Amino acid sequence: MQDLQPIRRALISVSDKTGLIDLAQALSARGVEILSTGGSAATIREAGIPVRDVSDVTGFPEMMDGRVKTLHPAVHGGLLALRDNPEHVAAMEQHGIGPIDLLVVNLYPFEETVAKGADYDTCIENIDIGGPAMIRAAAKNHAFVSVVVDVFDYVALLHELDQHEGQTSLAFRKRLAQNAYARTGAYDAAVSTWMADAIGEVNPRRRVFAGQLQQPLRYGENPHQRAAFYIDGSNRPGVATAEQLQGKELSYNNINDTDAAFELVSEFLPSDGPACAIIKHANPCGVARGESILDAYRKAFDCDRTSAFGGIVALNTPLDAETAQAITEIFTEVVIAPGADPAAREIFAAKKNLRLLITPKLADTAEAGLAWKQVSGGLLVQDRDNGRRVQDDLKVVTKKAPTDAQMADLLFAWKVAKHVKSNAIVYARDGATVGIGAGQMSRLDSALIAAKKAERMAEAMGLPEPLTKGCVVASDAFFPFPDGLMEAAAAGASAVIQPGGSMRDDEVIAAADEAGLAMVLTGMRHFRH
Structure with missing residues (x-):
């Protein structure tokens, strides 16, 4: 397989015209003949750059509203022919097929069309057929053909041609081919996922997930693990779409924890008042609502000041100077908020390692969507947990x-x-968590740990008693026995919210009555593994 291959003839067919004229001018200046289609040809021609219509090569006009223009042997033969195979060369000569050395294609904007909420027929019309077919053909024949599917590869292509006197190296073509197959794979994934939803196919026989590289990461959860951050194109507000205003590069754990923090704080609408969530190792160590965002932060911080050190802070309203000053009093890894005023940004600027992320708005926690995780040999796929309960949904028992x-x-x-x-x-009191027990194998242990944390915080803050005295308690799933409930009562809880549904609900309710507790059932659990 020959390493260097010259670029003498290129086919350009792009929906996104960004950089098109500069690319065409650069190729033409290097003596490359340019073939093109439809709007791409018109744009190149209007710029005064020599271009030949693909219809002149195929002998057929574009037809059926542009659906048929490149699906022709004159195009695919030029992309697929093996230049070192005498039979292929003879076939090209016999049928007048010229080789195509470079393919530049970006696809119909299907993902963007879906994101705009277009109707079914419009989405169907924005499914590209000829583009993916040409891309796959060129990528398969990367021994001889270079294929570019991303605008930001234009500069790399021209640099390659300059480095090799109008030729591309095999290593470069292999990288382009891999990226090309990834693009068509992601495109088909977007189409199949959209169609499954559009036709109500809850569990399609095949699921395909795709992502686009956002950034390589220094390492994963641990230094010996390689990692990278990919975005899924959903544009959901959060860490993936936030603008980082300052601070060093986010790590794998930073991204994971920041996502957890922002999704939690998004449960609280700004119209209902300021709220703050502080996260450590993907679990909340303090959450609160307040009269101001500073008040919310301080109440969240007071739940577990020890764990808040080195944590992630998420706010549901823009960051102001007073809150920024309070946050900088301890080491904080990341702050994420829907905005930050100039004074707050100036305060944070003095903390060069503190990352500040700004989002356009909060995430919609009621929005439907899919969540998935890898297990050995497969993927677990489920609906996002967008379950909610309001007061009218609760049953007093x-x-x-x-x-x-x-x-x-x-x-x-x-x-x-x-x-x-x-x-x-x-445990919560006055719109703030005062004790949190997470991730234990026993609900009883979670109740004990949360109470113990509250006791330690009371000692550290010089309080006469833990803030759990007179609090309420929430359990993400039912109490299988009364023991966990009684530990919560011993910690000072006077009211309980839990899903119910245990075989021993009657025993648990009776124990609550005997202890003088008020208890409501949600009929919905929130396991989080």
Whole structure:
């Protein structure tokens, strides 16, 4: 297989015209003959650059609203022919097929069309056929053909031609081919995923997931693991679409924890007041609502000041100077918020390692979507947990009903529990978490750990008693026995929210009544593994 291959003839057919004229001018200046189609040919011609219509090569006009223009042996033969195979060369000569050394194609904007909420027929019309066919042909024949599918590869292509006197190296063509197959694979994944949703196919026989490289990462969860960050094109507000204003590069764990923090704080609408979530190792160590964003931050911080060190802070309203100053009083890895005022940015600028991420808005936690994780030999796919409960959904099952204040705290704690690793126990009081137990094998242990953390914080803050005295408690799943509930009561909980559904619900309810607790059932659990 020959290393260097000259570029003498190129076919350009692009939907995204960014950089097209500069590329065409550069190729033409190097003596490359340019073939093109439709709008691409018109754009090149209007710039005064020599171009030949593909229809002149095929002998057929573009037809059927442009659906048929490149699906022809004169095109695919020029892309697929093996230049060192005498039979292929003879076939080209016999049928008047000229070789195509460079293919530059970007596809119909299907993903963008879907993102705009277009109707079914419009989406169908934006499925490219000729483009992927040519890309796959050129990529298969990368021994002789260079294929470019991304605008940001134009510069690399021209640099390659300059380095090798109008030729491309085999290593370069291999990289282009790999990227080309990834692009057509991602494109087909987008089409199949959209169509499954459009026709109501809940569990299609095949699922395809695709991503585009956002950034290589220094390492993964641990230094010996390689890692990278890919985006899925959904444009969901959060860490993937945020603008990083300052600070060093995000790590794998930073991205994972920041996502957890932002999804949690997005449960609280700005119209309902400022809210703050502090995350450590993907679990909340403090969440609160407040009269101001500073008040919310301080209340969240007071839940577990020890764990907040080196944590991730997420806000549901723009960052202001007072809050920025408070956050910088301890080491914080990342702050993410829907905006930051100039004074806050100036304060953070003095902390060069602190990452500040700005999003256009909060994530919609009620939005439908898919979530998946890898297991050995497969993928687990499920709907995103967008389940919600409001007061009218709750069932009071004890003799004592919650007060209005308790009900507000119960709903707050329930939202937080959804984002705590199971088994989850969340103590809350006055719109703030005061103790969190996460990820234990026993719900009883989670209740004990959350209470112990509250006791330690009371000692550290010089309080006469833990803030769990008079609090409410949320459990992400039912209490299988009364013991966990009784530990919560011993910690000071006076009202409980939990899904219910245990075989021993009657025992648990009776124990709550005996302890004088108010308890409501949600009928919905929030396991988070």
